[in-house]
Amino acid sequence: MNRRTRDGEVDDLLKRAMPVIHSAFQSYYRLTEKEALEAEGELSLWFHRYARRSGIAQAPVRSLTLSLFLAACQYGRSLQIWKYEGREADENLARALSREPGDLASELAERLERSS
Amino acid sequence: MPGRLLRFPLKPISSEEGVEAAHQALATPRENRPGHAIALRLEEPETLLGICGLLRQQLETSPEDVWREAEFFYRFLEQPRRSVGVLDEREFFLGETALIAGTACRLLSRREDARRWFDRSEAWFRHTVNSVADWSRLSYQRLALRVEAREFDEVLELVPLLIESFEKLEMREEALKCRFLEGIVLMEVDQPTRAIERFRRIRAGARSLGNDQLLATALTNLVQLHASQGEAEEALDASRHALLVWRRLDNRVGVAKIHWGIGDLLRVKGQPGSAIEAYRAAQSEFAAIGMRGDVAALQLVVADLLLDLGESEAARREVLAALPAIEEIQMVPEGVAALTLLRESVRGRGIDRQALRELHGFFDRPTR
Numbered sequence: 211m212n213r214r215t216r217d218g219e220v221d222d223l224l225k226r227a228m229p230v231i232h233s234a235f236q237s238y239y240r241l242t243e244k245e246a247l248e249a250e251g252e253l254s255l256w257f258h259r260y261a262r263r264s265g266i267a268q269a270p271v272r273s274l275t276l277s278l279f280l281a282a283c284q285y286g287r288s289l290q291i292w293k294y295e296g297r298e299a300d301e302n303l304a305r306a307l308s309r310e311p312g313d314l315a316s317e318l319a320e321r322l323e324r325s326s
Numbered sequence: 327m328p329g330r331l332l333r334f335p336l337k338p339i340s341s342e343e344g345v346e347a348a349h350q351a352l353a354t355p356r357e358n359r360p361g362h363a364i365a366l367r368l369e370e371p372e373t374l375l376g377i378c379g380l381l382r383q384q385l386e387t388s389p390e391d392v393w394r395e396a397e398f399f400y401r402f403l404e405q406p407r408r409s410v411g412v413l414d415e416r417e418f419f420l421g422e423t424a425l426i427a428g429t430a431c432r433l434l435s436r437r438e439d440a441r442r443w444f445d446r447s448e449a450w451f452r453h454t455v456n457s458v459a460d461w462s463r464l465s466y467q468r469l470a471l472r473v474e475a476r477e478f479d480e481v482l483e484l485v486p487l488l489i490e491s492f493e494k495l496e497m498r499e500e501a502l503k504c505r506f507l508e509g510i511v512l513m514e515v516d517q518p519t520r521a522i523e524r525f526r527r528i529r530a531g532a533r534s535l536g537n538d539q540l541l542a543t544a545l546t547n548l549v550q551l552h553a554s555q556g557e558a559e560e561a562l563d564a565s566r567h568a569l570l571v572w573r574r575l576d577n578r579v580g581v582a583k584i585h586w587g588i589g590d591l592l593r594v595k596g597q598p599g600s601a602i603e604a605y606r607a608a609q610s611e612f613a614a615i616g617m618r619g620d621v622a623a624l625q626l627v628v629a630d631l632l633l634d635l636g637e638s639e640a641a642r643r644e645v646l647a648a649l650p651a652i653e654e655i656q657m658v659p660e661g662v663a664a665l666t667l668l669r670e671s672v673r674g675r676g677i678d679r680q681a682l683r684e685l686h687g688f689f690d691r692p693t694r
Contacts, residue, residue, distance in 0.1 A: 252412045255338060259371050259411070262341070264382060264422065265463045265500055266456065268535075273496040277456045281413050284455070 219271040220261045224254055226326065227275065230318050231282045238306050238314065239286035249285050256281060279318040283311035344372025348380055356398050368402065371411035374419045381426050386579040389433040390616040396427035400446070414454040421450035425464055432471050435619035435655045444468055462491045463500060469507055478511045502531045502540055509547060522551050542571035546583045553591035561591045582611030586624070598631045605631075622651040630682055638677065645672050645682065652685070 228250055235246040257278055261271060287307055290299070299307060306314075339347065347367045351359065359366060367373045377399060381392045400423040402408075403416060410416040428443030444464060451460035465488050472481050485504050492501035505528050512521035525544045532540035545568035552561035565584050572580030589604035605624050612620040625648035632641035645668065652665060664684035671678035 256412050256415070258341075259375055259415070260455070262375060263418065264378060265459055265497055268499045269459075269496045281455045285413060 216261065216267075216271065217258070220258055223271055223275065223278065224257060227278055227318075227322055228254075230322050230325075231279070234282065234314065234318055235286050239283075239290050240303050240306075241286060241289065245289065249282075249289065253278075253282055253285060275322065276315060276319050279315035279322075280312055283315045283318070287311050339367060339370055339372050341372055341375070343367075344370060345376040345379075347373040348376025351377060352380060352395065356394070359398070360402065363402075368399075369408050369410050371415045371419070374399070374403075374410065374415075378419070378422050378426065385426070385429055385433065386577055387615055389430040393427050393430035393434065396423045396430060399423045400427060417450045417453040418460070421447045421454060421460060421464075424450060425467065429467050432467065432474070434617065435474070437471060437474065437655075440467075440471055444471075458491070459495050459497065462488060462495065462497070465491075466500065466504060466507075469504070473507055473510055473514070476514070478515055481507055481511050499535055499537055499540065502528060502535065502537075505531070506540075506543065506547075509544075513547070513551060518551050518555055522548065525551065538571050538575055539577075542568050542575065542577070542580050545571065546580060546587065549584055549587035550590060553587050553594060556591075556594045558591060558595065561587065578611050578615055579617070582608040582620070585611065589627070593631065598634050602628055602631055618651040619655055622648040622655075626682060626685055629677070630679075633677060633679065633682075641677055642672055645677060 231253070232246055232250060235241040235249060236243070241249060257274075260266065260277065260281070261274060266274065290303065290307055294303075294307075298304070344367075347370065351366045351368060351373060354362065354366060359368060363369065377395075381395055384392050400420060403410060403420050403423065408416070410419060424443050424447035428440045428447060431437075431440035431443055444467060447464050448461065451457050451464060454460050465484075469481055469484060469488065472484075485508050489501045489504045492498070492504065505524065509521050509524035509528060512518075512524060525547045529541060529544040529548070532538075532544055545564045548564040549561050549568060552558075552564060565588060569581065569584050572584065585604050585608035589601045589608060592598075592601035592604055605628050609621055609624045609628075612624070625644045629641040629644035629648070632638070632644060649665075649669060649672070664681045667678050667681035668685055671681060
């Protein structure tokens with residue numbers, strides 16, 4: 211597969227996954243709109259590079275979906291843990307932050323799968 | 327002094343700019359790089375991605391240089407702690423440069439160094455987003471190292487598990503590379519028919535994936551296998567195809583191994599003089615890229631043939647030239663025993679033929 215085709219597939223996956231990620235950032239990890247948009251921009255750049263890593267570069271783009279959601283959940287969780295360091299988060303956010311990002315990532319991947 | 331460097335954020339660069347920056351970084355002498363780290367964009371993930379790609383491409387042709395370069399970038403990223411990209415990127419590049427350094431050490435037969443680099447790689451890959459994929463690539467290198475340490479039972483037990491892991495991750499090329507290890511072990515345990523069948527399947531798989539590197543490697547092993555069986559037509563047919571692909575890939579190790587295979591064929595066909603010429607051609611390619619283990623292995627093979635030709639003094643010179651490199655390589659105990667016998671016999675000016683053959687048996691390795 212040539213580079214342009216793969217980049218196109220990466221863009222396509224990002225386009226489909228971003229609404230799900232945006233929703234998780236805001237409703238689950240309670241990022242502000244501005245934080246969520248910044249996070250999505252960084253995540254998008256990261257994912258384009260991730261898809262070109264050794265070994266990963268030959269794998270089909272759709273097989274990278276879970277990694278994308280996992281990275282998103284790690285990002286959202288880390289940001290809020292950093293922001294709330296030394297302060298107490300409310301019960302819902304504390305529950306979200308105590309949950310393994312991998313669990314939520316799997317749920318998000320299933321949600322995307324169902325919606326496609 | 328350990329610490330953490332914080333910098334003003336720079337505008338990210340594109341992947342094309344990253345490749346350009348990678349070439350520029352590698353063209354800059356290592357000692358000048360830290361002072362020009364910002365100008366060279368050494369902390370940019372795109373640059374590092376480009377550097378890793380270039381180093382991987384040069385692994386087989388310049389393992390010594392790749393080792394030094396990978397070590398430089400590993401140390402550069404490690405201390406002082408530098409901010410690289412987002413999420414797991416610093417950890418990924420530390421794990422990846424360690425993996426590349428370890429792979430280069432393995433190719434250079436520096437097994438203890440390779441193990442230490444693989445341990446470092448494992449520690450960093452623990453923190454990557456897709457650690458299963460990264461660890462699987464590392465496991466492949468560790469298994470390749472086990473093949474070289476002749477731990478064949480362990481390899482045959484573990485390879486299917488690794489293949490399953492790669493297949494789950496849809497990393498088909500990596501899964502195919504694992505099948506090479508099976509084929510190599512079959513060659514080593516003297517099951518040429520099964521090994522030929524395995525490499526033919528790998529050849530078909532590589533063609534369907536359009537992977538020239540894997541295709542040429544499978545063909546090279548087929549050359550060696552057919553040659554060892556005295557199947558001249560099949561060996562020459564495979565060698566013609568393999569040479570075309572290796573030359574297209576500008577891979578000197580591949581070309582050297584084809585010469586080696588042709589040497590084996592000529593030896594089996596009872597043409598020792600021509601076989602020595604082919605081995606010498608392979609030797610000079612290996613020497614040019616610093617693959618001391620392979621040079622030494624061929625010196626032992628040539629010594630064996632020279633003994634066949636009654637040229638015992640020339641054979642002795644070959645063995646004496648090979649010994650320093652062999653002594654530097656960490657050998658399995660049986661290899662050490664054969665080495666001791668050979669060293670003693672050469673000192674007594676009469677070569678122990680059995681020890682010579684046993685020793686080159688430990689080196690006479692197929693292509694991975």
